[in-house]
Amino acid sequence: MASLKFSNVYINDNWTITGPMESDSKLKKIDIKLDDYYFDEKTFEQAEIRMQKMAINSILARHKLSSKDIDLIVGGDLLNQIAASNYANNATNIPFVGIYSACATFPESLIIAGSFLKNDNVNKIIGITSCHNLTAEKQFRYPIEYGSPRTQTSTWTSTAAISVLLSKKKKNIKVESGTIGKIIDMGIKDTNNMGAIMAPAAAQTLYEHLSDLNRNVDYYDLILTGDLGCVGGEIFKEYCSKTYNIKIKKHLDAGCELYLKSQNVYAGGSGPSCLPLVLFNKILLQKKYKRILIIGTGSLHSPVMVNQKISIPAIAHAVSLEVL
Amino acid sequence: MNKDEYAKLVKELSPKEPRIKNAIYAFLVGGLIGFIGEVIVNILIESFGLARVDSYAWLALIIIGISCLLTALGKFDNFVTKAKCGLIVPTTGFAHSVQSASLDYKREGFVTGIGANAFKLAGSVIVAGIISAFFLIILKVMCYG
The missing domain is CATH 3.40.47.40 (Stage V sporulation protein AD)
Known part of the structure; x- marks a missing residue:
């Protein structure tokens, strides 16, 4: 059986950073809206890494937590070798589980985090998910500036990094x-x-x-x-x-x-x-x-x-x- | 539901591409570029006293230069998205494909980045050109000596 029931796993908070397209969309309460895909970095990949780092650090800062208080980070992204997540977690000093299941990364991270939280010695976990339209475009499709014509059924990869704080504290x-x-x-x-x-x-x-x-x-x-x-x-x-x-x-x-x-x-x-x-x-x-x-x-x-x-x-x- | 039934369902529920509209649009844009090219050729012949053969070479340079500049300024992709094959099929599209791939990989070095990836899209066109030229020249030698 691949279904698990959780008795005390709660999403306490989330922190969001989005790209220019998402800022103009129907979303509300975004923590930081970027108006530039580069985010002051040299490449789009580095921008995505910075977005993830910021998402992790900001949720820690908001709850006045340090890296010692977090038992685990579970997360992934779209890049080859989930590069953005690996590089973003380079300096966090928190144990890290990198996952890849393309756009199903977020629920997968919740399920893995939930399973870890069943243990007594695990108390707080951060889930991180990111994607960047232009890094995905470059990797999976045509060069960014090529502007290849799109079909009616095609979708647009969003640009955002979202971190969630999971714990056993009954909240939200x-x-x-x-x-x-x-x-x-x-x-x-x-x-x-x-x-x-x-x-x-x-x-x-x-x-x-x-x-x-x-x-x-x-x-x-x-x-x-x-x-x-x-x-x-x-x-x-x-x-x-x-x-x-x-x-x-x-x-x-x-x-x-x-x-x-x-x-x-x-x-x-x-x-x-x-x-x-x-x-x-x-x-x-x-x-x-x-x-x-x-x-x-x-x-x-x-x-x-x-x-x-x-x-x-x-x-x-x-x-x-x-x-x- | 098996795979064939599913393919049918997907076809039924997916919106159709406006092919005729796209084709007409591409035809008009492509034709417009041809028209502009012809105007430039005539200006080169009339005002600069170039021979017709030379002015076509200059025309190619001018059109490639303009499309590369627009690609680098980040404008050309917006035009391509709208005009579709009207801009991809002429020389403008070829220059644009090399330029856009180079821009993508410029941070990964001259050799491993730009050198290795510039012809990512255009490479197959060049290979096709070389192979067809090879066979055509054999054919020409065989027929005409």
Whole structure:
């Protein structure tokens, strides 16, 4: 069984830094908004490292904690060898678990942190997630200045770093349970339609989560998927009802919720930061939902395998949150 | 649901590309560049007294220079996003692809960065050009001696 129940794991706080596009979007209460993709560094990669460092240091400073008070950092990003996270944690002097599951990084970090917090000697954990539009573009697609034409189904990688502080102290949001998903490949090869690649993985994880915990989908006030985008979101709902007979009443997709229509991002936003950005800086601020199931969806695409014409696998992890 | 059924579902729910609109737009932009090129050639012939062959060489230099400058200033990608193949297919696109790849890797050194990556996109065009030139010249020698 890949679902875990947590009895005392809470998200105490979060800290957000975003790029220029996200600052103009529908988000509120962002801690720092950047108006430059370079963030005063020489390269975009170094900018992403600095964003992560700042996210970690700022959440420590806000709670007057030092690195000795934190037992573990769990996090990842989109770069090869999760370079941003590795370099950002170079000087933190805190034990570090680096994870990669593309855009499903955030829920995966919550599940790993939750499992560690079950131990008596672990008390505080920081989860860190980041992505940078231009480093991702450079690595996965075309050169940045090339401006390659995009398709209607393509999504825009967000630029942000988000840190969360998890502990056993009952405050703000309870991490109630989590499900680690399976890798699913439905034969889609189109890198411009990530939503279609990831939707079956999200549906599979939702199904496993509900059957493992013996719940009905109506148990949740909201199903928030990570970055399927507006197109993938529709495919997800259709696939759920056709394959698993799950009729989702209240579903939102973080990718579809992130940007404004006028920002010309076609099917919406994506990236590991997309889900926590929309969750913390939009959905939770509305105070409308009590029980939220977040499903982070990651397209595990490697440019090498794509060039070898092999279809793209995807993974999804789900975490059930309760707003206190 | 099997893979074929899923592919059908994805096709059904994914929005269609406005291909005809894109094609017309690219045709007009590409044609406009050709028109500007012809104007420049005529100016070079009339005002600078160049031969037609030489003025075409100068035209290529001018167009490549302008597109490289616009790429470096960060403007060209916005035009490409809008005009699509209208700007990628002419020489402007070739210069732009080399320039944008070089800009991406400029911090990674002259040899391992710019040198190794400048022709990331344009390399296949050059290889295709060399190979086709090789076979065509053989054909020419065989037919005409």
